[in-house]
Amino acid sequence: MYAPRATTVFLVATRPGDAESELLRQYLDDIGTYPLLNADDERRLASLILASRVAQERLDFDPAPKGRERTELMRTLHAGDDARAQFIQCNLRLVVSVARRYEGAGLGLLDLIQEGNLGLMRAVEGFDHEKGFKFSTYATWWIRQSIGRALADSSRTIRVPSHVREVYSLIDQSTEKLAAELDRQPTVEEIAELSGVSAERVALVHQHRRPLVSLSTPLDNDGDSELGDLIADEGAISPFESAAAALEKRALVQQLRRLEEREEEVLRARFGIDNHPMTLSEIGEKLGITRERVRQIESRALGKLRHPSVSRVWHEGQRSADAV
Template identity: 40%
Template sequence: MSGVSPEALDGARAVLARGRRGRLLPDEEVALSIVLQEAQEAEDVPPDVAAVVQAARERFVEGNMGLVVSIARRYVQPGISLDDLVQEGTIGLLRAIDLYDGRRGFRFSTYATWWIRQAIAQALTRTRRDVVLPRGIAAELARVEVQRRELEQALGRQPSMAELAAASGIDELRVRELQGYARSVLSLDQAVGEERDVTLADIVPDRDAEPIEETIEHADLRTVIAGALAHLEPREREVLAFRFGLEGNEPHSLEDAAAYFGIARERIRQIEARAIARLRRGDLAPVLRRVLED
C-alpha cells in the first residue's frame, strides 16, 4: 500500500473530533484500527497523516488503560508492585493495538486481554528468575516443605508453625523466615488470577515453539498446503493458519485464537477439528496429516 486511504483518515478524524474520553465505542475501535493498520502497511506516511495516526494510537491507549489496571490488579504478587504490572500490561496493550483489526467484528477488549495477560505473566516470570535462593536456604525450605506435606496428610489439616518446626528440627522463627522466602518465589505451576483458575504456565507463551512451516523442507510442499487450505471454509482456513503457524502466521494457543477471533476456546477447538477432518478426507490427506501432526 502506497499510503493511508482518505476513507481511513476521515474515519479516524471523525472519532478524534468527538472529543470523547474513556472506553471506545465499537464503531470507534473499527475506525481507529483501520487507520493504524493502513499506516503500518503504507510505504510513505506524510507528517500530517502521521499526526492523525499517533493521535489514534494515543486514543486507543487512553480508552483501554482501565482494562490494563483491572487485569493487573488480579496478578499482584510478592516482589512486584501494581504500578509495575500496569506498566508491563501497557506493553501488551500496545502490542494488541498494533495487531488488532476491528473489521473482524469483535471488541478490542476481547483481543487485548490475552496480550495484556501475556505481558504481565512475562513480568512475573522475570521476577521469579530474579529471586535466586542460596543453596542452604533452598535445602532448609525443601526439608520444611516435605514435613509440611507429611503432617498435612497425617493430621488432615494444615500444620501449625510450632508443629512444622518440631517435625523439621528447625526453630519456629526460622520456619517463619523460610515461609517468607517461599512466598517470594513464583512457580509456573502457581495459581494466579482473580479466580485462581489458571497458572502462569497457562499464560506464558512457549518461546521454543516454532512455526510448522519452518519444519517443511521443500517449497513445493508449502504450495500443496496452500492449495489444500483453499478448499476450506474461510473461517476454518483462518483458524488453522492462525493456530498452526501457516500462511506466514506464528503458531498460537487455543486461548490466543479464542481472543483473536472473539469466540470461545471450545468453539476454536471444534472449528480446528472439523477443518483437519476435512483435510484428512481429501486426496492430500497423507501430506497434510504429516504436517499438522508433526
C-alpha cells in the first residue's frame, strides 16, 4: 500500500517567553533558505500534484496494478509528494506575512503561523494553475480563512461557525451606529433595516447571545453547592440501558457472521464492536489496503445487511432480545 511521504512544513510549537522568540527567530531563518517560485515553477509543481491525484485515483480503483504500470504510478505519486513539499516550503514566508497582520487579535504569532500553514497546505492541494490565478492570491485567501477561523474559535467559550460570527458582527456594528445616532437602544426592526438581516434573525441572535453562566457558580454563601450539582448526568447509563445495549450488540454480532470474513472484519473495526471505532484510514493501514477499498467493502457489507432476507432475521433477533 502506498503511503504519502511526510511533508516538511515547519508547523510551529508554542513556547513561552524568550524561548518562543528564539523559536520564531530560528523558524524564520529556516524558511528563509527556500527560494521563491516563479510562475513557471508554480505551473510545473501544480501539474505534478494533479498527476499524482490522478495516479492515486487509479490505484484506488485497482490497488494492485502489474509491472510497468505500477512502477509508473508509484513514480508519479512520489513526484507529487516532492512537488507538494517544495510548493509548501517555498511559500512559508507568505504565511508569516499574512499572520503578522493578525497580531494582537487574540492568538500569538506562532499560533497564527501554525494555523496559516494549515491553510497553505489546503491551497497547494486545491490550486488549479489552468485557471490563470496567481498562486499567492489564491493561497492568501486560504491562509486568511484558516487564521480567521482559529481566531473565531478562540474568541468564544462555545464555538460559533464563522458565517454566524459574521452575522453577529454585522448586527453589532449596526446596533452601535444606531445607538449613537438615536441616543437610545435601537429596536429589532431598526437593526434589521440597517443591517439587511431579517428581524426574526436579529431577535434570534439577541436571544442566543445571553451571558454564559459557569456551572461552578455557587448556589449558597458557604460554597458547598454549585449550579452544576443541579444538572443530571445524561451521559450516565442505567443498568436497564446497559443490558439492552448488550442484547442489541449480541444481535448485531449474529448478523455480522453472515458476511464474508473481510466484510465482518471491516464492520467490527468501523463500529468498535471489539474495541474503539476506527477510521477508514486506520482500517486500511491495519489490513494493508487503501482507504477507498475499505469504504467499498463497508458499503457492500452494509448493503447486505439491508437486504430483506437479512433484515427479517435482524428484526427477529431484535424481537427475541426484547423478550428476554
